[in-house]
Amino acid sequence: MNDSVSAGAHARGMRGDHVAGAVLMAFSALVAWENRSYPLGSLASPGPGSVPLMLALILGGLGLLIIVRGAASPLLNSIEWSEARRGFVLLLACGVATFVLERIGYRLSMIALLVFMLGVVERKKPLPTALVSIGFAYGSYFMFATLLKVQLPLGPWGL
Amino acid sequence: MKNGLACVLLALTAAAASAQDVYPSRPISMIVPFPPGGVADITGRPTAAALEKVLKQPVTINNRPGAGGKVGNAAVANAKPDGYTIMMALSSVSVLPEADKLFDLKPAYTLDQLAPVALISADPVILVVHPSVPAKTLPELVALARQKQGQLSFSTSGVYGALHLPMEMFLHALNLKMRAVHSTGGGPAITMVLGGHVDMTVGGPAAITAQVNAGKLRPVVGWGARRHEAFPNVPTFKELGYDIEYYIWAGMFAPKATPEPVMRVLRDATRKAVEDPDFRTSMARVNSPVQYLDAPEFAKYWAADAKRLAEVVRVIGRVEEQK
Amino acid sequence: MDGVFGNLMLGFSVAMQPSVLAYAFAGCVIGTLVGMLPGLGPLAGISLLLPATFGLDPIVAIVLLAGVYYGAMYGGSTTSILMRIPGEAASVMTCIDGYAMTQRGRAGPALAIAAIGSFVAGTFSVVALMLLAPTLATFALRFGPPEYTALLTMGLLVLSYMSGGSMLKTLAMAAVGLLLGMVGIDAMSGYTRFSYGMTELADGVGIVPVAVGLFGLSEILMTAGQASPPPVQQPTLRQLIPSAEEMRLSIGPITRGSVVGFLIGIIPGAAHIISSFVSYGMERRISNHPERFGNGAIEGVAGPESANNAAATGAFVPMLALGVPTGPITAVMLAAIMVHGIAPGPMLITEQPQLFWGFVASMYVGNVVLLVLNLPLVGIFVNLLRIPYSYLYPAILCFCVLGVYSVGNSVVDVWIMLAMGGVGYVLRKFHFDLAPVALGLVLSPLLELSVRQSLAMSGGSYGIFLDRPIAITMFGAAFVLILLALKPLIFKGKDWRHDVGLDEPAAE
Numbered sequence: 001m002n003d004s005v006s007a008g009a010h011a012r013g014m015r016g017d018h019v020a021g022a023v024l025m026a027f028s029a030l031v032a033w034e035n036r037s038y039p040l041g042s043l044a045s046p047g048p049g050s051v052p053l054m055l056a057l058i059l060g061g062l063g064l065l066i067i068v069r070g071a072a073s074p075l076l077n078s079i080e081w082s083e084a085r086r087g088f089v090l091l092l093a094c095g096v097a098t099f100v101l102e103r104i105g106y107r108l109s110m111i112a113l114l115v116f117m118l119g120v121v122e123r124k125k126p127l128p129t130a131l132v133s134i135g136f137a138y139g140s141y142f143m144f145a146t147l148l149k150v151q152l153p154l155g156p157w158g159l
Numbered sequence: 160m161k162n163g164l165a166c167v168l169l170a171l172t173a174a175a176a177s178a179q180d181v182y183p184s185r186p187i188s189m190i191v192p193f194p195p196g197g198v199a200d201i202t203g204r205p206t207a208a209a210l211e212k213v214l215k216q217p218v219t220i221n222n223r224p225g226a227g228g229k230v231g232n233a234a235v236a237n238a239k240p241d242g243y244t245i246m247m248a249l250s251s252v253s254v255l256p257e258a259d260k261l262f263d264l265k266p267a268y269t270l271d272q273l274a275p276v277a278l279i280s281a282d283p284v285i286l287v288v289h290p291s292v293p294a295k296t297l298p299e300l301v302a303l304a305r306q307k308q309g310q311l312s313f314s315t316s317g318v319y320g321a322l323h324l325p326m327e328m329f330l331h332a333l334n335l336k337m338r339a340v341h342s343t344g345g346g347p348a349i350t351m352v353l354g355g356h357v358d359m360t361v362g363g364p365a366a367i368t369a370q371v372n373a374g375k376l377r378p379v380v381g382w383g384a385r386r387h388e389a390f391p392n393v394p395t396f397k398e399l400g401y402d403i404e405y406y407i408w409a410g411m412f413a414p415k416a417t418p419e420p421v422m423r424v425l426r427d428a429t430r431k432a433v434e435d436p437d438f439r440t441s442m443a444r445v446n447s448p449v450q451y452l453d454a455p456e457f458a459k460y461w462a463a464d465a466k467r468l469a470e471v472v473r474v475i476g477r478v479e480e481q482k
Numbered sequence: 483m484d485g486v487f488g489n490l491m492l493g494f495s496v497a498m499q500p501s502v503l504a505y506a507f508a509g510c511v512i513g514t515l516v517g518m519l520p521g522l523g524p525l526a527g528i529s530l531l532l533p534a535t536f537g538l539d540p541i542v543a544i545v546l547l548a549g550v551y552y553g554a555m556y557g558g559s560t561t562s563i564l565m566r567i568p569g570e571a572a573s574v575m576t577c578i579d580g581y582a583m584t585q586r587g588r589a590g591p592a593l594a595i596a597a598i599g600s601f602v603a604g605t606f607s608v609v610a611l612m613l614l615a616p617t618l619a620t621f622a623l624r625f626g627p628p629e630y631t632a633l634l635t636m637g638l639l640v641l642s643y644m645s646g647g648s649m650l651k652t653l654a655m656a657a658v659g660l661l662l663g664m665v666g667i668d669a670m671s672g673y674t675r676f677s678y679g680m681t682e683l684a685d686g687v688g689i690v691p692v693a694v695g696l697f698g699l700s701e702i703l704m705t706a707g708q709a710s711p712p713p714v715q716q717p718t719l720r721q722l723i724p725s726a727e728e729m730r731l732s733i734g735p736i737t738r739g740s741v742v743g744f745l746i747g748i749i750p751g752a753a754h755i756i757s758s759f760v761s762y763g764m765e766r767r768i769s770n771h772p773e774r775f776g777n778g779a780i781e782g783v784a785g786p787e788s789a790n791n792a793a794a795t796g797a798f799v800p801m802l803a804l805g806v807p808t809g810p811i812t813a814v815m816l817a818a819i820m821v822h823g824i825a826p827g828p829m830l831i832t833e834q835p836q837l838f839w840g841f842v843a844s845m846y847v848g849n850v851v852l853l854v855l856n857l858p859l860v861g862i863f864v865n866l867l868r869i870p871y872s873y874l875y876p877a878i879l880c881f882c883v884l885g886v887y888s889v890g891n892s893v894v895d896v897w898i899m900l901a902m903g904g905v906g907y908v909l910r911k912f913h914f915d916l917a918p919v920a921l922g923l924v925l926s927p928l929l930e931l932s933v934r935q936s937l938a939m940s941g942g943s944y945g946i947f948l949d950r951p952i953a954i955t956m957f958g959a960a961f962v963l964i965l966l967a968l969k970p971l972i973f974k975g976k977d978w979r980h981d982v983g984l985d986e987p988a989a990e
Contacts, residue, residue, distance in 0.1 A: 020912045024654055031661055031676075038673055044942025048668040048675060051930045052661065059657040066650050079911055083707020090706060091699075091904055094879060098896045101887065110880050117876035124872070136877055140884060148516060149530055150888045151221055194810065195529040196817030204533055220533065223891055226667065226684030230892075233681055258672060267681045312939055318672040340627070340938045341670050343931070346807035350750050353806060356626030356939060365820065369805050369827020441536075444823035478671055 016079055017070025024063030031056040086121065093117060105155025106145070110137040182242050182421045186217040190238075190246045192231020194224040198363070198447070202279055202409040203247035205441035209432035214424075227317065229255045229267050236268035240414035242421035245276065250408045251321055253465035257472045258319045273412045274422065275461050277429040278452035280442065281408035283383025284325050285393060287367055287376040288359040289352050297380045297399055301333055309336035312357040314348040317341055318478055322348055322361045324471050325382050325405040331474055332401050339478070352376060363407055364389050365446040382406070389446065408450070408464075410457060426454050486613065493839030496541055497847050505542050506844055509549020510851050514859075516550070517557020520698060520878075521690045521885030523570025524794065527554035528814050540822040541837055545844040547818055551811065552604065552848050555794055556856060559596045559787055560863055564589055565878055567698030569885075571689040571755045572790035574920045575762040577697050579775060579782030586778050587715060589867060590722030593860040595732050595780055596787040597853055603740040603788035604849040607795030610744055611802075612842050616831070619803030622748045627935035628946050630751060632956035634929040637756040637921070639960055640763035642967045645915035646776050652918050655909075659922020662687050666927070670934045682894035689755075689923055691886045691895040695902025696916045698882055702875050703907045711871040717864045724780075732784035735765050739788030746789075747796020752809055754793035755924050759917075761789035795845065802838060805830050 032053060041047025097113040114133035118124045124132075144150040189207050193199040200222065207218040223231035228251050238244035252273070259266040292311075294300035304311050315323035318341045330337060340357050342348050348360045349367070353375055362376075364387055370376040371390070378393045382405040386395060396403040411429060413422065432438060433451045442449050452460055496502060509531075516527040527550045535543035558569025563580035576596065583592040610618075625633070638656075645652045665676045666686030677683035705712060724732070742764065743757040765785040766775045775782050797812055805826035807813035816826045824834060831838045866874075886899045906916055940946035948954050 016912050020914070024658075027658075034676060038668075038675060039671075042942075045937060046934055048671045048673040051926075052664045052675065055657055055661050055664070055926075059654060059661065062650055062654040062657060066654060069650065073913075081911070083704060084907075086707035087703035087907060090703060090879065091900060094883060094900055095897075098883065098893060098900065101883070101896070102893055106884070110884075113880060113883075114876050117879070118873070122872045122876070132873065132877075136880060140880070143515070144519065144884065144888070148512065149533075150522075151891050152884070152888065194814075195532045196814040201817060201821060204536065221891070222529070224685075225890060225892070226681055229684060230681050262673060264674060265679060310941065317667075317669055338938055338941060340935050342935070343669050344807075344813075346809075346813055347751065350623070350800075350804075350806045351626065353804065354623035354626055354750075365825070369825040369829065373828040375804075375828055441821065445820055446825070 014076040015070045015073045016076050017066050017073035019076055021063045021066035021068075021070055024066065025060050028056045028060035028063060032060075089121060090117065093121075102153045103155060105157065105159040106152040107137040107141050107159045108155060108157070110140070182424055183214050183216040185243065186219055187214070187243050187245060188221045189218055190221050190223050190231050190235050190244060192223055192225075192228040192234075192246065192248060195222055198365075198407065199228075199247050199249050199409055201445050202442070202447065205438045206247060206279055206411070206429075206432060209435040209438040210428055212435065213428040213431045226267075227251060227255065227320065232273075233267040235412060235414060236272035238414050240416035240418070242413060242417050242425060244414065245425065246273075246412045247279070247409060248273075248412055249321065250406065250464065250468070252410075252412070253461070254319055254324065254468050254472060257469045261472060261477060270465060272415050274415045274417055275454055275457045276411040276413055276422070276425050277433075277454060278408060278410045278450060278457040278460060279433065280447050281406040281450040282363050282365070282447055283381050283387055283395075283404075283406050284322065284361045284363055285367060285381045285387065285390060286326075286329070286359060286361055286379045287349075287352065287371065288379055289355050289357075290374060290377050291355060292358050292377070294379070295377070297394070297396075300379055301335065304335045304337060309338065311359070312338035312340055314340045314342055314351040314357045314360045316345045316348050317343060319472060319475070321345075321407050323475075324468060325361050325403075327475050328382075328403045328405060328471055329396070329401075331471075332396075332403050349376075368446060388448070404467075406464075410461070422454070429453075489835060489839045490612065490843060492835065493841075493843030494846075496836055496840035497545065497843035502542055502545055502840075502844065503847065505538075505546040506549045506848050507851050507855075509546040509551075510553040510848060510855055513550035513553020513555075514557040514560075514852075514856070515553075517554035517569050518560055519557075519885040519888075520561055520567040520569060520694050520882050521889050522554070523558055523572070523690070524551045524554040525570075525811050525814070526889055527551065528811065528818075532814055532818055535818050536821050540819050540824055541840045543818050543822070544815065544837070544841055545848075547815055548841065548845060549848050549851070551794065551815075552600075552791075552845075552852050555791055556597065556600055556852055559600075559783075560593060561698075563592045563596065563783070564863060564866060565698065566701045567878065567882065568690075568693040568920075571693060571920070571924055572758045572793075573786075574693050574697065574917060575758045575786040576783055578762075578917060579777075579779050581701075582776065582778035583780065583783065584867070587717070587721060588728075588778065588780075589715070589864050590717055590860055591724035591728050591780065592783050593863060594722070594724050594857060595728065595784050597856045597860070599732065599736045599739065599784045599788035600791040601849050601853040602736050603743060603792040604795055604852075605846065606740040607744045607747070607792045608842060608845045608849070611795060611799055611845075615799050615803040618748050619800050622750055622800050623804070624952060625749045625751070626950075627932045627939060628950050628953040629956070630749075630753065630932040631929065631936055631947065632953040632960070633746075633749065633753055634756070634925055634932060636956060636960045636963070637753070637760060637925055638929070639963050639967070640756075640759050641918055641921065643763040643767045643772075644759070644917055644921065646773065647913060647915050651914050655914055655916065656918040656922040659919035659924075660926040661922075662692065662919070663923045663926030664930075669931050670938070680894060682890075682892050686927060687898060687923065688889065688895055689920065690889050691899035692902050692923055693920050694882055694886055695899040696906035696919060698878070699899060699903025700906030700910055700916070702879060703903060704910065705871065706875045714870055715864075715867040717867065719861075722861055722864060728780045731780050735761070735781040735785035736788045738764060739785040740792045743789030743792030744796040747793030748799040750800050750806065750809075752928055754790075754797055754809070756921070757789040757793035758786035759921050759924075761785040798841075801826075802830060802841070804828050 035052045038049030039047035040049045097109045101109045111133045119129040145152045191199050191203045210218045235246040256266040294303045351357050352360045381395045516522050528547045558573045559576050561567045562573040562576040566577050566581035568574045580592045667674050667684045739761040746757040747754045765781045766772050801812040807816045886895050
């Protein structure tokens with residue numbers, strides 16, 4: 001962390017902290033705006049809107065300070081996003097699995113997710129992919145749903 | 160490959176469809192909209208066990224806690240009405256849509272999405288005070304409240320919660336003012352009185368018996384139509400001349416459109432289940448006597464209760480805007 | 483003293499029966515398994531097992547549940563240390579230094595110290611529980627909303643010692659966490675805040691999905707995407723055992739963690755979650771080398787792990803001595819004995835001596851069982867790291883989905899976890915520390931509620947915070963701590979941050 005600080009300290013341009021601070025300020029503004037429908041109450045009897053508003057103001061202030069003092073932070077361009085693509089794909093795959101979890105059942109969605117991650121993302125051979133996927137789905141189901149009575153979704157085909 | 164899969168899926172769907180001839184032909188899921196260990200859960204489990212014996216199919220408990228029961232209630236209200244999803248709900252089932260209305264929220268479910276199957280138990284609640292509160296009877300307590308001009312305080316299980324509504328009924332009927340300290344459950348509400356941080360709260364018999372016997376809480380008055388067996392010396396509002404009644408009840412529900420034949424099977428099974436000796440013992444152990452009512456009577460009881468509670472919620476209004 | 487000894491013998495005569503012992507053992511094993519599943523902590527563990535205990539003898543039931551409870555507490559730390567996935571809120575702090583130790587090839591010692599710390603803390607707390615339960619319980623009852631406010635305010639101060647990075651960013655992350663805690667039904671007014679029509683959000687954003695997402699998922703996203711996978715570790719036997727130096731460093735944190743955790747634990751309510759945060763902050767504050775924290779300091783594992791176990795046992799004090807369910811876990815435990823027709827109350831200890839002393843004795847037994855069970859298991863768990871990462875991480879992701887889903891049978895929780903994973907990944911890229919988010923999320927609903935409850939009690943007068951001896955003492959202590967924290971700002975950068983080059987860049 002310190003290396004990047006000193007390396008980028010003298011170059012000109014947009015800093016990481018400028019962006020981060022701005023996003024935090026925008027977030028705090030959004031919260032304050034959404035908060036307007038909740039009554040603020042009085043000092044003696046604070047309403048449901050009072051604490052969120054206070055926090056939003058604090059966060060906005062902190063965001064501003066982060067921007068002001070952000071000149072020495074790493075350049076925005078210096079932040080590496082090399083793993084972002086694969087990370088996004090993984091997150092998306094999990095999202096799809098979550099979407100179908102209660103629709104097709106736990107075991108089917110886990111098999112699908114594992115087949116995708118092992119077979120497509122990691123390019124494993126079909127046999128280990130199939131073995132691990134099916135083994136994991138059934139093994140974990142047996143362990144947690146059958147033995148420990150964790151309630152897992154079954155889907156229309158009982159899987 | 161794709162064709163094969165389609166064939167398997169088709170076969171499975173067909174199998175599932177043909178299996179539905181006689182109800183019940185597969186396990187039934189009883190949704191309990193509260194976490195394990197709560198009143199609904201402790202009532203639901205023995206009921207499910209007794210139903211299993213009658214229906215000869217497993218009845219599994221499915222806890223779907225959240226938002227004071229709203230999540231589970233809504234799940235059943237919107238479930239497929241095939242009799243394979245039923246629910247053990249508490250009296251709060253009628254209050255939640257009303258509170259939603261109060262805050263202009265789109266209700267998560269409405270009462271006409273649910274069909275009552277049977278009432279299982281109904282417990283009147285009891286007002287308990289910290290022993291340091293000088294008032295021993297209701298008239299003394301009322302006098303004290305008037306003299307203190309709204310400085311007495313009570314704790315609740317949460318605003319519009321099961322232990323808030325009876326208190327508001329009482330305050331409204333006698334035109335009293337007190338400070339409401341809301342908490343996040345029955346346990347914290349009682350703890351607050353035990354520590355002397357507030358003067359009083361409302362509790363179900365099971366929750367307060369041991370504390371009362373140990374002299375840590377003093378019962379003053381009850382909300383039942385008759386005196387509670389465990390507290391023969393505690394008068395009720397009714398006998399003191401106030402028309403206030405309130406029970407925390409547990410009842411079984413199914414989604415509204417559940418076909419009549421299925422409903423009949425469920426009702427018959429429940430009638431037999433509540434006679435089951437094991438069921439009776441389990442319920443007696445948790446100090447919650449069985450108050451069985453079949454669907455028609457329960458529907459009437461429910462309608463009256465829901466109307467009463469909706470009225471209370473409207474009277475309370477938005478607490479934020481009272482002052 | 484004789485009475486205690488005689489009673490304890492009675493307790494052991496109950497707890498050492500082979501059948502009871504077997505249930506204690508089974509409970510620990512099941513608990514460890516459940517706890518290892520990310521998201522499933524002690525509460526989920528005992529909730530799952532509760533129905534199975536209805537048919538058992540009440541003593542056996544409570545022994546089994548206590549075993550599950552202990553096991554799950556420990557199981558949670560295993561995944562925190564090995565995979566940076568907090569099993570539950572209490573192990574968030576363990577993640578940070580525990581996982582850093584794993585990356586340096588010291589997973590074995592971290593797991594062993596966690597087990598030893600849990601054992602010491604558990605045993606210490608049982609002794610305190612046994613000797614002082616009624617006295618402590620009476621004291622604990624004096625904690626009303628104003629005292630709670632003071633306690634939680636002190637909890638907030640931990641923030642200043644929590645992270646090695648920029649103070650501004652730490653505070654900003656805490657504010658984000660506190661704001662997240664605002665989602666859901668406001669207990670005082672009934673308003674449902676920031677839920678956007680989703681009923682599932684009415685109870686607020688759970689700490690489990692947030693913690694699993696921010697810590698576990700973000701780590702996977704960062705590592706899995708790298709061109710070369712992290713090297714597979716081949717731990718040798720020597721690497722499994724803590725070195726003499728590591729043992730020496732752990733003694734202090736374990737002792738302090740046990741005492742602090744127990745004291746926080748006995749207070750009714752949900753504050754015991756903060757015990758591990760407080761312990762971590764404290765260890766870092768008094769350490770001579772605070773810069774080691776965050777990079778695999780054994781103290782950062784020993785302290786919080788001991789504290790959360792001590793707090794867990796402490797929570798039984800008001801439950802057993804007063805019969806009041808002070809939190810969700812004790813509520814389930816009380817339900818387990820209620821279904822057997824035993825009414826929990828202040829007379830429980832005198833009316834049911836067998837139950838109370840049997841329970842106390844079985845906690846001793848449970849602690850020993852857990853240690854005996856887990857020290858050998860360290861060797862097995864560490865070998866999980868031999869699995870190539872390309873197979874390991876898909877399985878971990880699936881476990882995260884499974885665990886977070888089953889906490890409340892809710893897909894919404896899984897969505898929250900995924901969203902937090904993405905947010906955590908981006909925030910880490912911008913050098914934000916994430917632990918303050920977790921602390922903020924845990925604190926804000928409690929803090930807001932207790933402030934407003936206090937004002938409701940006093941009819942709107944802030945004097946209530948100054949009238950009460952416990953509250954005013956704690957506020958006083960908090961004030962002194964703030965002054966100490968401000969000192970370096972006033973006297974120009976003589977903070978340890980400065981000494982170790984961690985000072986905010988712009989301040990130079």
